[in-house]
Amino acid sequence: MSVLEVKHLTKTFGKFNALYDVNFDVKKGEVFGFIGPNGAGKSTTIRVLLGILKATEGQVKVFGKDAWDEAVDIHKHLAYVPGDVNLWPNLTGGEVIDLFVKLRGGNNNHKREELIKKFDLDPTKKCRTYSKGNRQKVALVAAFSSDADLYVLDEPTSGLDPLMERVFQECVMDVKSQGKSVLLSSHILSEVEKLCDRVGIIRQGQIIESGSLNEMRHLTRTHILVDTKQSITALEEFNGVHDIEETENGLTFQVDTEELDNVIKHVSQFGILKLESAPPTLEDLFMRHYEGNEKQGVTTNG
Incomplete structure (x- = not known):
């Protein structure tokens, strides 16, 4: 059963084709890795499935509902962490976490406290005093404190140190063990390789390869x-x-x-x-796709 289905998704801005005929799905209880270089279309795809942007063509369904028309219902069961978190400067981290959790109708204080401790976060500080890494921690604690069915994580470990990255990975494996689904967009290929059941590689707005890592090994x-x-x-x-x-x-x-x-x-x-x-590693696979003309100035973030 698919929690997320993206079929023939095309998104244009004027004459620019940001996405063209993108197809992939995320199944129940699966971690799906979504990777590609800066400007490939990852964040645009995520904005469409969150109901922030409307698809030009194609269909995006989350929990069987249309991502644009039924966005409000979808967000009751979805948790999202962007790569650059902006928070209310005068609220404390704890207040922001509580606000996000209550918006989703949850109130799991035990889980909240456990995650705050795991991520080594001081929830009493005002958000304006937080570093980028601490802002990410607030968003991650809020997301994983929620009883969501789908976690959409767009470069979620940006700004975290390696120890906190490991805590993040434990959280992903924990929600997966509960039968939840995760869409993970990341430029840390070792993280994707460790966590993901299947991977989709997007390049210039098109999915160029997708499948389990074992299925893709033949290409490397x-x-x-x-x-x-x-x-x-x-x-x-x-x-x-x-x-x-x-x-x-x-x-x-x-x-x-x-x-x-x-x-x-x-x-x-x-x-x-x-x-x-x-x-062969995921990095080998990824770089094979970007050999030749793409070699100059390749980046894998964003």
Whole structure:
């Protein structure tokens, strides 16, 4: 069952196509990673599903309801954390958290106190005194204190230190274990890889790849380090072998996953003393999509 469905979503601003024919869904109890470089269309997509922007074409449904027409009903069961949180300067962090939780009709004081402690937040301070990281903590505590069914997190760990990032990851896994759904837009690829069941990569307003990480592994290369009794010959003649280098520890190279079997059979003839392989990472996959023309000035945030 899908909690969020995006079908053929197109959004134009004048002559500019911000989104074109975007399709993806988020299932119940799933963490879906939404990644792409700055300006790719992630935040625009999120604004459409929050009912802030109206789609030019296509359909966005949250809990089976139209994201634009039924936004008020949808927000009763949805928690949202933006990448740059603005708060009321004269309210304390605790007052803001209480306000957000009450707006959703919840009142779980035990959960609120537990999260404030976990995120090491002083809720008695005025929001104007908070750093960017502390403003993010207020939004995260408010979101995870709510009994939402869908958490929409747009660069939620922006400004957090590594320890707090780990606390955030625990919170995501906690809501997932309760059968809740999470849409996570992040530029921290290791975070996405750790948390997400499936991933969608958006580029220039279009989804260019989506699926589970295992389904997408075939698009990337495995890193191999091998040391052999005899020097390996003719390796460069194999299809799918890249970046061969001699190092102190042996020969390193990358190999396309579908060619791995043939290459290992060839290498084994030379008497393997040591063999190390590292699976392809999400970062490898992401960068493969941005090779070539996109190499200059690539960023992965926003």
